[in-house]
Amino acid sequence: MTLRADHVAGAAFIVFGLLVLALSGDLPTGQLSMPGSGFLPKIIATMTIVFGAALVLRARESVPYSDLDWGDGKHAALVTVITAAAIYLYTWLGFIITMVLLMMALLLVVERRNPVRAGIYSAAVVLFTYVCFAWLLKTPLPEYGY
């Protein structure tokens, strides 16, 4: 049997639904006349499992899993790692330093652009954005050591 995309997706939703049911164990379901905080989450989690199973059963109509194009995976992974680093550093280094580093990392590491142009573009755009937010829109942005 060929592994199809909907086999994987459906299985993921079934696992997710089961996880939600497991995490809802200590939430009271209540009664129909007084539904508790676990009432609707358990119903929706069960429906997720049912729909996930329906997806698995109809997986024949989906493309084979091996046919999925993961060519953009490297791009996605690099952008994710760089963005995660920027989020981690944002409240420590502040807006200006973090965002200049973010943009330069994306332009140099992901896009392989000219370093001088990347540096000038990053600095100009970040400073312009800082002026817009901090002065024009009166929305203060995190400073270094925030």
Add this chain to the structure above:
Amino acid sequence: MEDTLISLMHGFGIAFQLDNLWYAFLGCLVGTLVGVLPGIGPLSGISILLPVTFGLSATQAVIMLAGIYYGSQYGGSTTSILMRIPGEASSVMTCIDGNAMAKKGRAGAALCIAAVGSWVAGTFGVIMLTMVAPPLATIALKFGPPEYTALLILGLIFLAYMSSTSLVRTLLMACIGLLLGMVGIDNMTGHFRYSFDFAELGDGIGIVPVAVGLFGLGEILSTPSHKVVGEVITPKFRELLPNRLEWLQSIMPIARGSVLGFIIGIIPGSAHIISSFLSYALEKKVSKHPEEFGHGAVAGVAGPESANNSASTGAFVPMLALGIPTGPITAVLMGALMVHGVNPGPQLVTEHPDVFWGFVASMYVGNLMLLALNLPLVGLFVTVLRIPYAYLYPLIIMFCIVGVYEVSHSVVDVWIMLIMGLLGYGLRKFAFDPAPLVLGLVIAPLFEQSLRQSLIMSNGDYLIFFSRPISLGLLIVCGILLALSTLTFILKRKDWREKLAEAEAGEIEL
């Protein structure tokens, strides 16, 4: 009727205040840019700029954000016509005949017809909004928890039915959105749900990090810069006006598109991008020269562009009159109003008339601004289109981080945005549309509250939903839609939704 006109005049008085005019202009300009730039849709544009509106009044905020929404409908046609790349989802059909007209040297005429059609349809939509919303709000005052529960279920079922992906996939996304919407404190019992001891999750997962992550970051993760290429056709300013024949050919498509779009737009849960597909199919069916479609038919531009603008205006009717979002964009707009302490719904017209009528009047003004912006500034938009995507998306990521953080100064929100971005990337890979997820997230609190209140009212008797006429009527419509979907599944025949999906993918001709 007289009261409506008096209230509308009051609304114009508010809309013409200098600061409100400025925010309407800003919204329209940003909206047009958002529509022009591929990769950024109105949803991510509104989500990213939502925190910026926190310092504004409710009226100013909704005027600006709504301007982004309907402005993006205008801007989307520019990229579609000049580059054959849809600037946003509802401009897909304009790519076909709009770009064909451009290749024949009629780019200016196509842009003008799209802009004028959008203006006529947008104005028609606002007039209908003015006439329909207040009486609908009066009827909606009769809605109780059972009616709201049934209406929300109808919205989800209708979204699933109208979606070009399968019913099961759409309902799955809605379920995930509903589950995400139940994270945090349960309003009725005070229990913490799925917060994993994070205090920030006690208030639940916000719509901004989810929307920005799914649609902004998710799109960027799926789009390496080498995939975004396109030749830009630059129209000459003096060739912007259509000739007499082109004007005549566009009149009836604009009229039909306006009506069709508004009807699609007001239905809760309907994905209004369907309006442009349906309009294209309709125009091809009624045309005396259907063979021209795909090769530069004026009706192929005029109809869909009018339909998507009218639909975007019609979408405000349930949002304002009933407090029901018709889709993720109106869901975010509702979120914006709630942040400002204004609850959309039947009481909006009576309790916040300045907000309601100021907003409605500003849409008349905004549509005129957009007509003035789109044609003379087409050269500017062509320049913007020439910015390499490699330099554009780092800027967008920066705005995503800043925008999400500024909502509540919480890094947890930004991490949620990143996780949602990865989820959005994965969903696209497996052909899931993330839009129903956002709708589920927004309606989850209202849905759960109305459902539980209904059961408490009836002492646990679920027949309450069938014993009240409005609720019963709504559930009968749900049943009909589910039956139609099941029939298609059993007969294993392609219905009109799958044909539209294939047409969108370029696999068949409508």
